[in-house]
Amino acid sequence: MAAMVVSCAERGLKSHLLLRGEQPEILIGYNLISMLHGNAIFVPRSLYAKREEMLAKHADLVAGGSGSVVWLSDILEASLTTQISGKLNCEPLDVYKYAESLKRVVIVNEGGGDTVGLLGVICLVQYSSQNHVFGKEQAFKIVVDGGTGTTTIGLGLRAVCLG
Structure with a gap:
């Protein structure tokens, strides 16, 4: 999570993080990094229990009426199935390309x-x-x-x- 939020911030992408549990009184470690570099929201454990539903609802709110949503795992799966060689590609995905051609909001599951x-x-x-x-x-x-x-x-x- 911390690596993802910092990576997004470095590239000028806005990240929305839904963190399980209550916000601690003093932010340290991953929670501090998340709050400094992204829009972090602490979600009660009861809502977080239905993770995929919660993520999809929040992504729809972020996308608004004119945007659309895709799961990063779907983008990755499409990318992997088009690779011809058996060599694993660890190059970063061109997020901008996918955001333009597919969707505007990308969900990264935990x-x-x-x-x-x-x-x-x-x-x-x-x-x-x-x-x-x-x-x-x-x-x-x-x-x-x-x-x-x-x-x-x-x-x-x-x-x-x-x-």
């Missing part, structure tokens, strides 16, 4: 439990393996806070692919 999260982790390992970061020869340990297991799977898949 967590690494979907395609977007899995590919993000795979690309993180590829990035980390560059010589100017960690390289491929230097051993290092990664501590994973894994809820769904997708983060661990993504890390492992890319590590195996990179040898």
Whole structure:
């Protein structure tokens, strides 16, 4: 979430974040970053329980009567199915191209439990393996806070692919 909101802000894109739970008295960490770089709204857990419905309703409000909405996972799926080679492309999606040709508001669902999260982790390992970061020869340990297991799977898949 924090990476997404900062990335959007750097590109001049407005982000709306729906954060589960109550706003803490003192903002720190991810909550602070979210509030500084995006339009963050804390959503009661009872409403957040129906995540996809909540996201779609909020996106419709943001889009207004003249806009339209698409899920990032749909854009990514369309992008992946058009790739000819078997090589995973970790280049950033041309969001502006898709926003113009498809929709104006893009929904990014939470967590690494979907395609977007899995590919993000795979690309993180590829990035980390560059010589100017960690390289491929230097051993290092990664501590994973894994809820769904997708983060661990993504890390492992890319590590195996990179040898």
